[in-house]
Amino acid sequence: MNSTKNKIKLFQKLIDLIDNIREKCPWDREQTFNSLSHLTVEETYELFDSIVNNKNDEIKEELGDLLMHVILYSKIASEKKLFDISDVIETIVNKIIFRHPHVFGNIKIDSSDEVKKIWETSKLKESNSTHKSVLSGVPKSLPSIIKAHRIQEKAAGIGFEWETKENVWKKVEEELDELKKEVRNGNKSFMEKEFGDVIFSLINYARFLKINPELSIQKTNKKFIDRFQFMEKIAIENNEELINLNLDKMEEYWKLSKIKYH
Numbered sequence: 001m002n003s004t005k006n007k008i009k010l011f012q013k014l015i016d017l018i019d020n021i022r023e024k025c026p027w028d029r030e031q032t033f034n035s036l037s038h039l040t041v042e043e044t045y046e047l048f049d050s051i052v053n054n055k056n057d058e059i060k061e062e063l064g065d066l067l068m069h070v071i072l073y074s075k076i077a078s079e080k081k082l083f084d085i086s087d088v089i090e091t092i093v094n095k096i097i098f099r100h101p102h103v104f105g106n107i108k109i110d111s112s113d114e115v116k117k118i119w120e121t122s123k124l125k126e127s128n129s130t131h132k133s134v135l136s137g138v139p140k141s142l143p144s145i146i147k148a149h150r151i152q153e154k155a156a157g158i159g160f161e162w163e164t165k166e167n168v169w170k171k172v173e174e175e176l177d178e179l180k181k182e183v184r185n186g187n188k189s190f191m192e193k194e195f196g197d198v199i200f201s202l203i204n205y206a207r208f209l210k211i212n213p214e215l216s217i218q219k220t221n222k223k224f225i226d227r228f229q230f231m232e233k234i235a236i237e238n239n240e241e242l243i244n245l246n247l248d249k250m251e252e253y254w255k256l257s258k259i260k261y262h
Contacts (some may be wrong), residue, residue, distance in 0.1 A: 001029075014067070014068070014177070015071055015085060017069045018068065018072055018075050019075060022072070022075050022076075022079075025241075031072065031076065032076065033073065033076060036069060036072065036073065036076075039069070040066070043065045043066050043069060045067065046058075046062050046065070047059065047062035047063065047065075047066060048214075048218070049218075050062050052215060052218045052219060052222060052256075053222070070085075070088070071085055074087075074088050076175050091172060095126075097121055098126070099118070099119050099122040099123070099147035101118065102114075102115065103119060103124075113156075116153065116156065116159060117157050117159065118155045119157060120154055120157030120158050121157075123137060123159065132204040134154050134155065134157070134158055135148040135151055135154055135155070137154070138150045138151055138154065140207050142176075143214070145199075145203060145213050145217060148199070148203045148204075148213075149203055149207060149213055149214065150155060150207075152203065152204050152207055153207065156207075159181065162208070164206035165199050165205065165209065168201070168204055168205045168208050169205055171201050171204070172198070172201045172202055172205055174201075175194065175197045175198045175200075175201045176198055176218060178194045178197065179191065179194040179195055179197070181194075182194050184190050189220045222259055226257075227258060227260075227261045228257070229251040230253075230256070230260055230261065231250065231254060231256075231257050234253050234257075235253065236254060
């Protein structure tokens with residue numbers, strides 16, 4: 001690990017590099033907040049993929065890419081005389097201190113749930129609006145599973161919460177029964193609504209189990225892909241094409257793939 005002095009030196013070197021490419025590279029010189037935004041989203045998902053796949057070297061690399069974006073955004077802002085990287089750092093430093101009175105103040109707490117409540121109430125105090133919603137900080141463009149999880153976390157942060165995971169599971173079962181009813185009735189619009197309620201309640205249950213629902217589904221997606229591609233590989237090795245196999249043969253290969261990727 002680098003010393004504090006060397007970390008500061010490296011950070012300054014990165015800032016200087018961004019300044020340099022912003023001046024001398026045609027592509028970097030043309031970038032704006034808008035042109036970079038979709039690339040930042042892509043980099044964030046690449047980091048998420050690395051985390052899902054538990055690849056530490058890739059996590060390190062993707063974190064570097066995101067850090068570069070932060071500094072480049074700050075450089076663009078400084079050229080417009082809006083703010084610079086020092087302002088960005090100062091803002092987050094002040095925010096961290098304000099939202100952690102149990103660390104930097106006199107408040108005493110005993111659990112992470114109390115920390116979440118302090119965090120959400122602190123965020124409301126930061127707003128100039130007296131009518132700001134607890135949920136207003138959830139980005140509209142978040143993927144649905146992550147968005148549902150964040151909505152539930154924020155509501156729970158101010159005490160709007162189930163008491164036990166058993167009660168949450170009862171809610172899951174209730175929503176499943178309502179979905180089954182609408183399936184029997186054959187009303188697609190109501191089926192869609194109830195299906196959404198089932199997913200929302202399952203995400204809530206995952207939260208009570210301390211499971212990240214987005215990470216869970218990503219791992220399931222990866223597992224399915226690995227198993228399916230293994231089936232394709234077996235078929236090729238047997239001079240077959242998966243598309244030409246009957247369901248029984250596919251099931252045989254699927255069982256083999258489950259042994260390899262469990």
